[in-house]
Amino acid sequence: MQVFWIFAVVWAAMIAHSFWESSVEGRNAWDKNKYGWKIRFAKNLSLTRYHFWLFVVYLPLILIILPLVIAGFSWKLFGILLSAYWSGMVVEDFFWFVVNTEIRFKDSWNPRFASYYPWIVIGKFRIPALYIIGIILSIITWFVFVA
Numbered sequence: 001m002q003v004f005w006i007f008a009v010v011w012a013a014m015i016a017h018s019f020w021e022s023s024v025e026g027r028n029a030w031d032k033n034k035y036g037w038k039i040r041f042a043k044n045l046s047l048t049r050y051h052f053w054l055f056v057v058y059l060p061l062i063l064i065i066l067p068l069v070i071a072g073f074s075w076k077l078f079g080i081l082l083s084a085y086w087s088g089m090v091v092e093d094f095f096w097f098v099v100n101t102e103i104r105f106k107d108s109w110n111p112r113f114a115s116y117y118p119w120i121v122i123g124k125f126r127i128p129a130l131y132i133i134g135i136i137l138s139i140i141t142w143f144v145f146v147a
Contacts, residue, residue, distance in 0.1 A: 003080055010063055010084035011091050017059070018095035026102040030116035044115050060085065079145020086138035090131045 031038055036049030064081045071077060097108050111119040111126060118129040 006067075006080050007084045007087070010081070010088045013063060014088035014092035015095050018092045019099050021054075021092075022096050022100035022102070025096075026100070029096070029108075029114060032116065042118070045117055055089065063088070075145050079141055083138045083141040083146065086134050086141060090134040090138075093128070093131070 025032075028034070030051070031046045031048050034048045034050050038046050038048050040046045063085055064078070067081055068074075068078060097103075097105055097114075100108065103113070107113060109126075111121060114128065120127050120129050120132065
């Protein structure tokens with residue numbers, strides 16, 4: 001039952017973050033009109049200074065490191081937190097589309113609007129490739145550290 005609550009708290013924090021991030025970004029998602037440096041990995045895949053500090057430094061410190069400092073380090077807890085974080089990244093990004101008041105969900109949830117990362121498109125089905133990667137990383141992390 002504790003694992004459920006850990007995931008619930010991490011996902012709730014990520015959903016809360018999606019409200020904050022959509023308020024800050026509005027229609028200017030991911031790398032659109034951001035100050036600072038940007039590392040471009042491919043045509044539609046980049047990392048901005050803003051997102052580096054947010055997703056690589058700040059959120060992992062709060063959601064992974066802080067609980068380990070408070071509870072004491074264990075590989076199992078680390079794996080649970082990391083698995084929740086990877087899946088929480090998918091939850092956070094999806095909810096950005098849901099809660100963003102500057103755009104309609106149906107207008108934003110497509111590769112034309114969200115051109116800042118690659119999409120998997122099969123007929124009318126479309127999903128950001130990073131969602132698949134996030135879920136795979138979550139599952140791998142779970143099986144390496146927890147199972």
